[in-house]
Amino acid sequence: MKPIKVGLLGLGTVGTGVVRIVEGHQEDLSSQVGSPIIIEKIAVKNTEKERSVAVDNAKLTDNPLDVIRDPEIDVVVEVMGGIEQTKEYILEALDRGKHIVTANKDLMALHGAEILAKAQEKQCDVFYEASVAGGIPIIRTLIEGFSSDRIMKIMGIVNGTTNFILTKMSQEGASYEDVLAEAQQLGYAEADPTSDVEGLDAARKMAILGTLGFRTNVELKDVSVKGISQVSKEDILYAKRLGYEMKLLGIADREDEQVSISVQPTMVRTSHPIASVNGVFNAVYVYGEAVGETMFYGPGAGELPTATSVVADLVAVIKNLKLGVNGLKAIVPYKAKKLKSDEQINYKNFILLHVADKAGVLAQITQVFAEYGVSLESVVQQPNDQNPDAEIIIVTHNASKASMDKVLSHFESLEAIRRIKSVYRVEG
Numbered sequence: 001m002k003p004i005k006v007g008l009l010g011l012g013t014v015g016t017g018v019v020r021i022v023e024g025h026q027e028d029l030s031s032q033v034g035s036p037i038i039i040e041k042i043a044v045k046n047t048e049k050e051r052s053v054a055v056d057n058a059k060l061t062d063n064p065l066d067v068i069r070d071p072e073i074d075v076v077v078e079v080m081g082g083i084e085q086t087k088e089y090i091l092e093a094l095d096r097g098k099h100i101v102t103a104n105k106d107l108m109a110l111h112g113a114e115i116l117a118k119a120q121e122k123q124c125d126v127f128y129e130a131s132v133a134g135g136i137p138i139i140r141t142l143i144e145g146f147s148s149d150r151i152m153k154i155m156g157i158v159n160g161t162t163n164f165i166l167t168k169m170s171q172e173g174a175s176y177e178d179v180l181a182e183a184q185q186l187g188y189a190e191a192d193p194t195s196d197v198e199g200l201d202a203a204r205k206m207a208i209l210g211t212l213g214f215r216t217n218v219e220l221k222d223v224s225v226k227g228i229s230q231v232s233k234e235d236i237l238y239a240k241r242l243g244y245e246m247k248l249l250g251i252a253d254r255e256d257e258q259v260s261i262s263v264q265p266t267m268v269r270t271s272h273p274i275a276s277v278n279g280v281f282n283a284v285y286v287y288g289e290a291v292g293e294t295m296f297y298g299p300g301a302g303e304l305p306t307a308t309s310v311v312a313d314l315v316a317v318i319k320n321l322k323l324g325v326n327g328l329k330a331i332v333p334y335k336a337k338k339l340k341s342d343e344q345i346n347y348k349n350f351i352l353l354h355v356a357d358k359a360g361v362l363a364q365i366t367q368v369f370a371e372y373g374v375s376l377e378s379v380v381q382q383p384n385d386q387n388p389d390a391e392i393i394i395v396t397h398n399a400s401k402a403s404m405d406k407v408l409s410h411f412e413s414l415e416a417i418r419r420i421k422s423v424y425r426v427e428g
């Protein structure tokens, strides 16, 4: 049996896992695809670096073009990250008829449409299961498992680093900075962890999920994004006291054909299954018109979980090669995109205000909500020894984003409101 030769771009956290799985599971893998799988060449930045997995030094190169232009290589596995230059490498590899497996959500969220179009033209596969939610096969699930349904809502914890941070802050009272450093050390965080904590990584993943789920071309600019860097231990405590967990949630939903996609720290009611997803684990909740509620759970980052998805894609490419059906499975969005306006985006809100502790203030506040048609679920004033002002916690019923923006900007002008301390979306 002629071996299938694979070129690897990157031998970091994920690349190392790919080598371990391809070598460690070789017997099973080759039985499934009918050929041995050989990692023929590996591009890295520094060929001298000590590696945590044994690789033949002769296979290493510091030039990705050595991999892409090697006529022996059938499949290029891209796990080095990067956007513009990496896109050029992938497009050239496709031009040369090579199939692509990538874990790169940055690349797929920004240039997925162009890459998939080129793949179709060249009859090549481009699979990217590991790009969203690491070890959870959510992309295959959306494309195949839900092909018969209309997906109405996708709600996910899709960033392992931030879930790891929020969990440790919530359960151990750990500091944000210490937990971020631990996530970096464990290989969960991106090379620049700002994209994790500011929500950009999750936004890119939600653009990919939204595109697949709604079959329309959701772009990164369509996703409204807020990260966790402003979330305080105090906010997490308030959430707990009211029966919520704080999670960085990606939420994509649609009504008729209008969609909205956002990423933000969200207070999730503890009775919702997504509230108990902790640590580096991810979960994606999918609501289909016919199937109803479903949820998919698993590790969202890290060496072996991510590599499991990468190698599963590799198996799928090779099976397609054997059947001669590569390039037929790319999902090209076919629906025109219609984004919801701020008047159409509705959700519950948690608001923590520091206000002057005197008569009539509560009446002023409720008057503002009434003026913009926002109905309230609960209003609680609680004492806080550390704070001479009164603290008022308000949870609204579903309210439009447009109305809430008006309420908050009106609050800015009220003298009695000393500070709008926190505002969070509420789910569940």
Ligand code: NDP
Binding pocket: 009, 010, 011, 012, 013, 014, 015, 043, 044, 045, 046, 047, 049, 062, 063, 064, 078, 079, 080, 081, 082, 103, 104, 105, 106, 130, 131, 134, 187, 188, 189, 190, 191, 300, 301, 302, 303, 306
């Ligand atoms: P790492 O930083 O650990 O590894 C990157 C690898 O790519 C390194 O081996 C590096 O070489 C090599 N590399 C980087 N730039 C170049 C270049 N220009 N030319 C040649 N080699 C290069 O990243 P990860 O393994 O964590 O992530 C890889 C990809 O997978 C990213 O797109 C990431 O977003 C995605 N991903 C990561 C997950 C995770 O849990 N870590 C989970 C899901 C997706 P050298 O070793 O010499 O420095």
Ligand code: HSE
Binding pocket: 131, 132, 133, 134, 158, 159, 160, 161, 162, 188, 189, 190, 196, 201, 300, 301, 302
């Ligand atoms: N930095 C990402 C995360 C890696 O923490 O989820 C997985 O995509």
